[in-house]
Amino acid sequence: MTLAEVPLVLMLIGLTAYAVLGGADFGAAFWQFGAFGEHGGALREHAYRAMGPVWEANHVWLVFVLVICWTAYPQAFASIFSTLTVPLFIAAIGIILRGTAYAVHAGTAREIERRTIDGLFSISSLLTPFALGTAVGAIASGRVPVGNAAGDELTSWLNPTSLLVGTLAVASGAYVAAVYLAGDAARAGLGELAAAFRTRALGAGVVAGAIALVGLAVVAYDAERLSDNLFAWPALAAVAASAAAGLATLEFVRRWRFEAARYGASAAVASVVVGWALAQRPELLPGLTVEEAAAGRPVLIATIVGVAVGAVILIPSLALLFGLVLGGRFDEQAAERTSDRATLAPRRSRRSLTAMAAVAGALGLLLTLAFDGGPFLALGVLGLLTFVALASVALGAAAAEDDGRKERL
Amino acid sequence: MIWFLLAAAPFAPVDQEYVFEARQMQALSFAVHIPLVCFGIAFPAFVLFMEALWLRTGDPVYRTIAKRWSKVMLALFAVGVVTGTILSFELGLLWPSFMATFGEVFGLGFTLEAFSFFVEAIFIAVYVYGWDRLSPRVHFLSGIPVAIAGFTGSLTVISVNAWMNHPSGFTLEEGRVTDVRPLEALFGNQFLWHEVVHMYVAAYIVAGFLTAAVYAWGWLRGRRGRYERVALVVPLTIAALAAPVQIVVGDWAAREVAREQPTKLAAFEGLHETEKGAPVHLLGWYDDDEVRYGIPLPRLLSLLAFHDPNARVAGLEEVPADERPPVNVVRVAFQTMVGIGFLLAGISAVYLLVWLRRRRLPRSPWFYRAVVVAGPLSVVALIAGWVTTEVGRQPWVVYGHMRTEEAVTGASGIPVGYATLVLVYGGLLVAVAWILGRLARAPLDVQPGPGGAAPLIAGAARKDAEREER
Ligand code: HDD
Ligand code: HEM
Ligand code: HEM
Numbered sequence A: 001m002t003l004a005e006v007p008l009v010l011m012l013i014g015l016t017a018y019a020v021l022g023g024a025d026f027g028a029a030f031w032q033f034g035a036f037g038e039h040g041g042a043l044r045e046h047a048y049r050a051m052g053p054v055w056e057a058n059h060v061w062l063v064f065v066l067v068i069c070w071t072a073y074p075q076a077f078a079s080i081f082s083t084l085t086v087p088l089f090i091a092a093i094g095i096i097l098r099g100t101a102y103a104v105h106a107g108t109a110r111e112i113e114r115r116t117i118d119g120l121f122s123i124s125s126l127l128t129p130f131a132l133g134t135a136v137g138a139i140a141s142g143r144v145p146v147g148n149a150a151g152d153e154l155t156s157w158l159n160p161t162s163l164l165v166g167t168l169a170v171a172s173g174a175y176v177a178a179v180y181l182a183g184d185a186a187r188a189g190l191g192e193l194a195a196a197f198r199t200r201a202l203g204a205g206v207v208a209g210a211i212a213l214v215g216l217a218v219v220a221y222d223a224e225r226l227s228d229n230l231f232a233w234p235a236l237a238a239v240a241a242s243a244a245a246g247l248a249t250l251e252f253v254r255r256w257r258f259e260a261a262r263y264g265a266s267a268a269v270a271s272v273v274v275g276w277a278l279a280q281r282p283e284l285l286p287g288l289t290v291e292e293a294a295a296g297r298p299v300l301i302a303t304i305v306g307v308a309v310g311a312v313i314l315i316p317s318l319a320l321l322f323g324l325v326l327g328g329r330f331d332e333q334a335a336e337r338t339s340d341r342a343t344l345a346p347r348r349s350r351r352s353l354t355a356m357a358a359v360a361g362a363l364g365l366l367l368t369l370a371f372d373g374g375p376f377l378a379l380g381v382l383g384l385l386t387f388v389a390l391a392s393v394a395l396g397a398a399a400a401e402d403d404g405r406k407e408r409l
Numbered sequence B: 001m002i003w004f005l006l007a008a009a010p011f012a013p014v015d016q017e018y019v020f021e022a023r024q025m026q027a028l029s030f031a032v033h034i035p036l037v038c039f040g041i042a043f044p045a046f047v048l049f050m051e052a053l054w055l056r057t058g059d060p061v062y063r064t065i066a067k068r069w070s071k072v073m074l075a076l077f078a079v080g081v082v083t084g085t086i087l088s089f090e091l092g093l094l095w096p097s098f099m100a101t102f103g104e105v106f107g108l109g110f111t112l113e114a115f116s117f118f119v120e121a122i123f124i125a126v127y128v129y130g131w132d133r134l135s136p137r138v139h140f141l142s143g144i145p146v147a148i149a150g151f152t153g154s155l156t157v158i159s160v161n162a163w164m165n166h167p168s169g170f171t172l173e174e175g176r177v178t179d180v181r182p183l184e185a186l187f188g189n190q191f192l193w194h195e196v197v198h199m200y201v202a203a204y205i206v207a208g209f210l211t212a213a214v215y216a217w218g219w220l221r222g223r224r225g226r227y228e229r230v231a232l233v234v235p236l237t238i239a240a241l242a243a244p245v246q247i248v249v250g251d252w253a254a255r256e257v258a259r260e261q262p263t264k265l266a267a268f269e270g271l272h273e274t275e276k277g278a279p280v281h282l283l284g285w286y287d288d289d290e291v292r293y294g295i296p297l298p299r300l301l302s303l304l305a306f307h308d309p310n311a312r313v314a315g316l317e318e319v320p321a322d323e324r325p326p327v328n329v330v331r332v333a334f335q336t337m338v339g340i341g342f343l344l345a346g347i348s349a350v351y352l353l354v355w356l357r358r359r360r361l362p363r364s365p366w367f368y369r370a371v372v373v374a375g376p377l378s379v380v381a382l383i384a385g386w387v388t389t390e391v392g393r394q395p396w397v398v399y400g401h402m403r404t405e406e407a408v409t410g411a412s413g414i415p416v417g418y419a420t421l422v423l424v425y426g427g428l429l430v431a432v433a434w435i436l437g438r439l440a441r442a443p444l445d446v447q448p449g450p451g452g453a454a455p456l457i458a459g460a461a462r463k464d465a466e467r468e469e470r
Helices: A003-033 A038-053 A055-072 A073-085 A085-105 A113-138 A161-189 A191-222 A222-232 A235-254 A258-280 A297-326 A350-369 A374-408 B002-008 B019-058 B060-094 B096-129 B136-165 B184-188 B191-220 B226-260 B262-269 B300-306 B327-358 B364-394 B414-440 B460-469
Strands: A283-285 B172-173 B176-178 B280-282 B285-287 B289-292 B295-297 B396-398
Touching: A003 A038, A003 A055, A003 A113, A003 A258, A003 A297, A003 B176, A038 A191, A055 B060, A055 B096, A055 B414, A073 A085, A073 A113, A073 A258, A073 B060, A073 B096, A085 A113, A085 B060, A085 B414, A113 A161, A113 A222, A113 A258, A161 A191, A161 A235, A161 A258, A191 A222, A191 B280, A222 A235, A222 A258, A235 A258, A283 A297, A297 B096, A297 B184, A350 A374, A374 B019, A374 B191, A374 B226, A374 B327, B019 B060, B019 B191, B019 B226, B019 B364, B019 B414, B060 B176, B060 B226, B060 B414, B096 B136, B096 B176, B096 B184, B096 B396, B136 B184, B136 B191, B136 B226, B172 B285, B191 B226, B191 B364, B226 B262, B226 B300, B226 B364, B262 B327, B262 B364, B262 B414, B280 B300, B285 B327, B300 B364, B327 B364
Parallel strands: none
Antiparallel strands: B172 B176, B280 B295, B285 B289
């Protein structure tokens, strides 16, 4: 691997995480779509609840992929976005609708409102992965030339490979989601729901597998270059790994072993992404190799170092969040009444705080007005900010507590 | 031949009929995103402040407020995430040539921003879902990364904007950048610091006055219990301290602009001719190279911009006509921001004086009416400020290096996209307003909604507080 390829690997990791975690989110909404029957309500609520705490974090992966792309391969990013304007705009609109429906749904009261919101949520959850999938298909089948809107605005993403990848994105999301939801329901002791999602997982797994198989044929017909590489070492190994992981997952689900299935499903999706990358190597876009597309050395190094440093913070944080969620700590029954007693030390003198704030404010004002740059200006601005912070603490606490004291008198 | 040109310069300028619509679309998306992120920046601090008061005093009212607000915070965060993602898409959808040419120079800022958002998204979930599930101390600590990430996130993204306004850290050779020094471009840029500080203070002003406005409205309608008073007093105090400071920071910003972007400064004031001892005009309209119907304040511009009443101020005439920004847009936006800035500082002064002397809230309903108006006005100031900065940067997207029409996409359909976005964002605003109103009128149970995003405000919160107080 060369330096120029490292950011691409990071992007693929992000893309896999998005396809698995974000895909599971989209898929959860997919299952809400048809769920109006007897268990419909419970099913829909369960889907919302299970993805609650991780919703935002899952979607940052998409942003992560985009920003690495435009930093490390700016020409490729610009070519992709200008040619694939239509599907990407559709995805963007889907993201807005979805986010809005998600934020609003908790406040719906009447059944008709709930249905409207859930419907909007589900439709946008289908639209977004489908549109993003068509864009991936366009890149994979070499339909995005280098340049500002240089490709065809319609056929670039309305073609067999694109439609296939779009469908596969929806199906694999539905599959991963069903596996996750079955696992969550089993953990929460909701046997009936777990069984319902298990059935769905099995069904979706078979469908996704079938689409993938058909897909190989479609790619062979529609995207010659891609398929030539896909059926040769090393990409073929990834394809085989994906198939194996997919089959293993189905077996895990059948045996009610949802934890193992969770990882198996993720591995299946990851292998598809890896296979695609290997098949396309070394070209990013037709006539543009990764080496040619890459930004300058200092930029690549800064990006890699930045990501590495970020990962040091990110990985333990993600582990914490998923640990809490998967450990059931956020489930409803985990709620307990924690003590209402004070636990912090009693307050420090408010007067000294006020005095410090006043000094910082006066100093800040003088320095900020007097200097046009340099360390003294910086000191002045810091003084001003310190003033706001300290005075807020002193006055805010005083105002709130005095009010309480008056109340008690 | 044409083929050859295309091959040689794939991102050469294109003919785009709808540059104006593209700019409007970008501006609209920002105008929706920015007020939301003010809550992502400042609200965590408010909520933590309330929780700290609870931990220290054991008074349950603080805990109730913190818990309620944290849910509002989560809902607004979700919408902030969505609107921010749209912005990232639009950079590629609307301005591919800008991204292709300069993406590598400023991209690092966004890469670091992404990590801030990861941290913010993770800990906001731990915090909001962790009520009653984590020990009080751990719970409080889990909120601190949210507040920090709000700051680092805005620092890194504003570093990009500051770079667009005052670019450095690269060499441009035949339309391609070479010798890129990303850290220098983003963080070695003095333009960054006033923008960050000004925006950060603005976020506290906007979140503070808007929150206070909700409870001031309640006060006017007779909801004046302890819960409402505390929920009013804390954000109001913070905003009231930030508002006067913002004037000093704004003065610093203006001096930086005067030094680095003299044409933008000239547009603030509608100054056509380069002058010594230049005046400021209040109000009025710029027409035929001068400000008409304005109230002149002699020498003030020189004094403000350079802290010297006789300083020489460069006018618009210094640059060719096609390198000047649209003066009236910039000027009106600037005056709106400054006017509102002084108004907010005035309201703040009244509040702080009454409190320091009498140790109570003002009693006149006019004060509460003023606070109700101050909320939306602070948002107007925020957007006006960004219009000042961004339209004042025109016609450049990268100041002095690339013009906006060179940055734009060659794709068709911008008007369709723009119209769609207007509809969708209109729907978003209606939906959010509807749900806030619904929740205010028909209080839900204390249970957090399944999405955890139930923004329970005013009425619902009051019921809950009363229950807990009993
Ligand atoms: C609540 C919001 C708010 C308030 C009350 C003010 N501002 Fe502001 N202003 C902003 C919010 C803002 C901002 C956050 O919208 C901007 C846009 C870019 C930036 O850095 O901050 C801004 C930009 C901005 C700029 C342009 C900076 C640039 O182009 O880099 C100047 C010169 C000022 N402001 C000056 C002032 C003055 C003299 C004020 C005094 C009353 C003032 N602002 C109040
Ligand atoms: C003044 C400018 C900006 C500030 C201060 C700002 C700040 C923030 C903050 C604090 C958030 C967290 C979400 C929230 O609190 O609601 C956020 C979200 C976001 N912003 Fe901005 N932003 C700015 C401009 C931009 C721009 C120019 C872009 C991209 C082009 C952008 C992209 C994003 C994205 C992608 C998110 C979602 C992050 C996530 O998924 O968690 N923002 N922004
Ligand atoms: C901090 C990050 C920001 C970045 C990276 C950024 C970037 C951009 C870009 C690329 C454009 C299009 C090119 C151009 O018209 O020059 C633009 C235009 C614009 N932006 Fe920003 N912007 C930022 C913050 C904001 C905010 C917070 C607002 C608030 C409303 C804003 C308001 C506008 C407006 C009004 C335009 C259109 C200018 C015109 O048409 O004259 N920007 N910005």
